[in-house]
Amino acid sequence: xxxxxxxxNRITSVESTMQITSAMKMVSAxxxxxxxxxxxxxxxxADKLGEILANLSASIDMSENKYSSDREAKNVLLVAITSNxxxxxxxxxxVIKETLRLIKEEYAGKSVTVLSIGKKANDAFKRxxxxxxxxxxxxxxxxxxxxxxxxxVAPKVEKIMGAFENGHxxxxxxxxxxxxxxxxxxxxVEQFLPIVPASGDDSNTNLDYIFEPSKTEIVEDLIPKSLKxxxxxxxxxxxxxxxxxxxxxxxKATDNAGELNKQLKIDYNKARQAAITNEILEIVGGxxxxxx
Numbered sequence: 001x002x003x004x005x006x007x008x009n010r011i012t013s014v015e016s017t018m019q020i021t022s023a024m025k026m027v028s029a030x031x032x033x034x035x036x037x038x039x040x041x042x043x044x045x046a047d048k049l050g051e052i053l054a055n056l057s058a059s060i061d062m063s064e065n066k067y068s069s070d071r072e073a074k075n076v077l078l079v080a081i082t083s084n085x086x087x088x089x090x091x092x093x094x095v096i097k098e099t100l101r102l103i104k105e106e107y108a109g110k111s112v113t114v115l116s117i118g119k120k121a122n123d124a125f126k127r128x129x130x131x132x133x134x135x136x137x138x139x140x141x142x143x144x145x146x147x148x149x150x151x152x153v154a155p156k157v158e159k160i161m162g163a164f165e166n167g168h169x170x171x172x173x174x175x176x177x178x179x180x181x182x183x184x185x186x187x188x189v190e191q192f193l194p195i196v197p198a199s200g201d202d203s204n205t206n207l208d209y210i211f212e213p214s215k216t217e218i219v220e221d222l223i224p225k226s227l228k229x230x231x232x233x234x235x236x237x238x239x240x241x242x243x244x245x246x247x248x249x250x251x252k253a254t255d256n257a258g259e260l261n262k263q264l265k266i267d268y269n270k271a272r273q274a275a276i277t278n279e280i281l282e283i284v285g286g287x288x289x290x291x292x
Contacts, residue, residue, distance in 0.1 A: 082096065
């Protein structure tokens with residue numbers, strides 16, 4: 001059994017860890033509220049914009065649109081969205097594993113490039129053959145998390161759209177964590193480019209729209225905006241999911257530290273009782289020796 005000093009040091013260390021994890025849990029809870037509000041406010045606008053675009057694209061020929069060009073996917077861009085920080089359970093590893101699965105299974109034999117948004121994804125892919133090459137793709141993507149706003153995201157998305165338009169990239173796929181609730185984040189694989197045409201169930205061509213100046217021009221203007229909103233919405237989802245995952249992880253860590261602290265105190269009391277018993281036995285033994 002460890003001596004009393006070692007157990008006391010471990011108890012102090014565990015209690016210090018509990019304070020840190022508890023504080024991180026409260027910080028994540030506060031950040032989660034703001035991130036969740038941003039997601040809630042964005043979703044109705046994104047859904048309505050997507051609905052209008054689907055209704056319009058169903059009634060015109062989208063095949064000639066530069067962002068709907070469904071060519072052979074020789075060069076594939078995977079946009080892996082993770083966080084800059086850890087301590088959030090399997091949040092980042094799930095995205096990295098899914099990205100690797102896509103590379104090895106879905107796009108085996110293709111020229112695959114990974115655009116990492118977040119330091120964790122960047123650390124995972126920067127020393128691989130899939131790291132971005134050339135200047136036609138945006139850089140310093142991890143900085144988006146320092147000030148996540150539509151104005152900062154839009155120029156990055158424009159560069160991705162330009163790479164697709166110029167033929168450097170034939171297909172763009174996003175891999176990110178979709179925020180369902182505080183305890184659940186779902187890894188999603190979502191095609192970004194080319195635009196997936198709306199199915200008959202997803203569109204309603206009977207809606208009565210008044211077009212000004214023309215239906216085709218409106219679609220041409222809506223598509224770039226819709227793509228930017230799609231990427232921004234995925235980033236907001238991932239941002240909220242990160243704080244939810246970290247809050248859950250820190251809650252579990254605090255509970256585990258509490259259980260460990262309780263067991264250490266039991267061990268400490270046992271060791272203390274054993275030490276007292278040994279001292280009593282030594283005193284009794286010495287007294288008996290003096291009598292003899």
